[in-house]
Amino acid sequence: MLSVRSATVDDSPLIADMIRELAAYERQQDEVTARADNLARDGFGPHPFFECVIAEWDGSPAGFAFYYFIYSTWKGAPGLHLEDLFVRAPFRGKGIGKAFLAHLARVAVARNCYGIRWHVLAWNQDAINFYRALGATVLEDWRAVRLDGDALENLAREDGQRE
Amino acid sequence: MLSVRSATVDDSPLIADMIRELAAYERQQDEVTARADNLARDGFGPHPFFECVIAEWDGSPAGFAFYYFIYSTWKGAPGLHLEDLFVRAPFRGKGIGKAFLAHLARVAVARNCYGIRWHVLAWNQDAINFYRALGATVLEDWRAVRLDGDALENLAREDGQRE
Numbered sequence: 001m002l003s004v005r006s007a008t009v010d011d012s013p014l015i016a017d018m019i020r021e022l023a024a025y026e027r028q029q030d031e032v033t034a035r036a037d038n039l040a041r042d043g044f045g046p047h048p049f050f051e052c053v054i055a056e057w058d059g060s061p062a063g064f065a066f067y068y069f070i071y072s073t074w075k076g077a078p079g080l081h082l083e084d085l086f087v088r089a090p091f092r093g094k095g096i097g098k099a100f101l102a103h104l105a106r107v108a109v110a111r112n113c114y115g116i117r118w119h120v121l122a123w124n125q126d127a128i129n130f131y132r133a134l135g136a137t138v139l140e141d142w143r144a145v146r147l148d149g150d151a152l153e154n155l156a157r158e159d160g161q162r163e
Numbered sequence: 164m165l166s167v168r169s170a171t172v173d174d175s176p177l178i179a180d181m182i183r184e185l186a187a188y189e190r191q192q193d194e195v196t197a198r199a200d201n202l203a204r205d206g207f208g209p210h211p212f213f214e215c216v217i218a219e220w221d222g223s224p225a226g227f228a229f230y231y232f233i234y235s236t237w238k239g240a241p242g243l244h245l246e247d248l249f250v251r252a253p254f255r256g257k258g259i260g261k262a263f264l265a266h267l268a269r270v271a272v273a274r275n276c277y278g279i280r281w282h283v284l285a286w287n288q289d290a291i292n293f294y295r296a297l298g299a300t301v302l303e304d305w306r307a308v309r310l311d312g313d314a315l316e317n318l319a320r321e322d323g324q325r326e
Contacts, residue, residue, distance in 0.1 A: 016239075019236045019237070022236075023237065028237070031237050032236075032237050033237070033238055033239060034235075034236055034237060034238060034239025034240075035239055038239030038240065039239060042234065042239070042240070042241065043234075047210065049232055049233075049234045049241045050234045066234075066236055068232075068233060068234050069212055069231075070212075070231055070233070070244065070246075071205065071206075071212045071213040071229075071231050071246060072197075072246075073182045073185075073195075073197055073229055073246055073247050074182070074186065074191070074194050074195050074196070074197060075196055075197060076179075076196060076197025076198055076201030076202060076205070077197075077201065077205070078205065078212045081233065083233075083234060083235075083236055084236050098321070101310075101318060102318050102319065102321040105310070105315050105316075105318035105319035105321075106319045108315060108319070109315065109316065109319045114311055115309055115310055115311025115312070115315050116309070116310045116311070116315065117307060117308065117309050117310075118307075118308050119305045119306065119307055119308065120305070120306055120308050121304055121305060121306075122303075122304055122305065122306050123304070128306075128308075131308050131310070134310060134314060134318060135310060135312075135313070135314025135315075135317065135318070136308050136309060136310040136314065137308065137309050137310075138306050138307075138308050139306060139307040139308070139309060140285075140306065141284055141285055141286070142282045142283070142284060142285065142306075142307050143282065143283055143284075143285050143291075143301050143302060143303065143305075144280060144281075144282055144301075144302040144305050144307070145280065145281050145282065145283050145291075145294050145299050145300070145301050145302070146278055146279070146280050146299060146300050146302060147264075147268070147278055147279045147280075147294070147297060147298060147299040147300075148277055148278025148279070149278070149298075150298070151297060151298025151299065152268050152271060152272065152278050152279065152298075153268075153272065154298065155264060155265050155268035155297055155298070156265065156268035156269045156271070156272045158261070158265040158268075
């Protein structure tokens with residue numbers, strides 16, 4: 001039987017494990033530097049950067065959904081951004097993915113969010129079809145941009161004040 | 164002369180004005196429902212959903228940058244998401260856009276963020292060239308997905324618990 005519960009600070013090692021499992025599934029495990037103590041610090045203090053829910057199947061940890069709140073300047077309302085959704089291999093095909101999304105929809109409505117957002121790989125047509133069947137819209141016109149590493153450090157050293 | 168300062172709750176009407184000006188520039192003004200009181204409530208309470216900085220040119224409000232914190236499960240660190248960046252027409256060509264990005268890079272570094280993220284329209288080659296010149300990467304493989312309105316309400320009514 002499935003249950004979905006909010007993560008606590010004691011789940012930080014479990015969440016870190018499942019982040020690495022998801023990264024391995026996406027063949028990106030070498031890019032993961034997150035550790036349990038990062039998650040404990042950033043997710044469970046007085047001003048948490050994220051929230052996380054854990055699915056259990058007959059009491060066994062079966063997956064996680066990791067999200068945080070964003071904000072729409074058009075709507076003047078927060079939104080919920082789903083960063084990661086992962087179901088461990090033995091527990092797939094049981095409706096856990098949809099149960100997570102339904103749970104997040106309830107969180108979004110309860111917190112007065114205008115909606116849920118996430119990202120999908122453009123070539124993952126199975127996922128896109130699943131999301132569209134739920135009524136989601138793929139924003140074809142937009143691309144995400146990232147600035148980090150040396151470029152971030154260099155830009156931070158620029159003098160922002162002009163005369 | 165340019166200065167960039169943090170917005171306060173008293174700037175909520177100015178921010179709402181500039182959000183509408185940006186939306187008009189993008190021909191989306193009909194989609195804006197945000198009002199100053201939404202922004203005052205959501206951005207300046209004990210748990211703000213966003214932060215905002217305002218550029219002034221010789222004391223006149225010249226533009227704004229609107230951002231919030233996100234989180235990378237790979238990095239185990241927060242990131243800064245730039246939601247809106249806008250410079251009023253009379254003040255363009257003075258380097259204010261770059262000054263905003265440099266300011267945000269300093270905020271990101273000071274808050275231990277791994278980087279800055281934002282979205283760009285896929286056909287806006289001038290903007291993409293400008294961002295790439297700063298060292299930013301366009302994530303070509305990813306698409307944003309949005310679920311809201313009736314689809315969100317319907318999903319929230321689904322029973323998420325399965326046997």
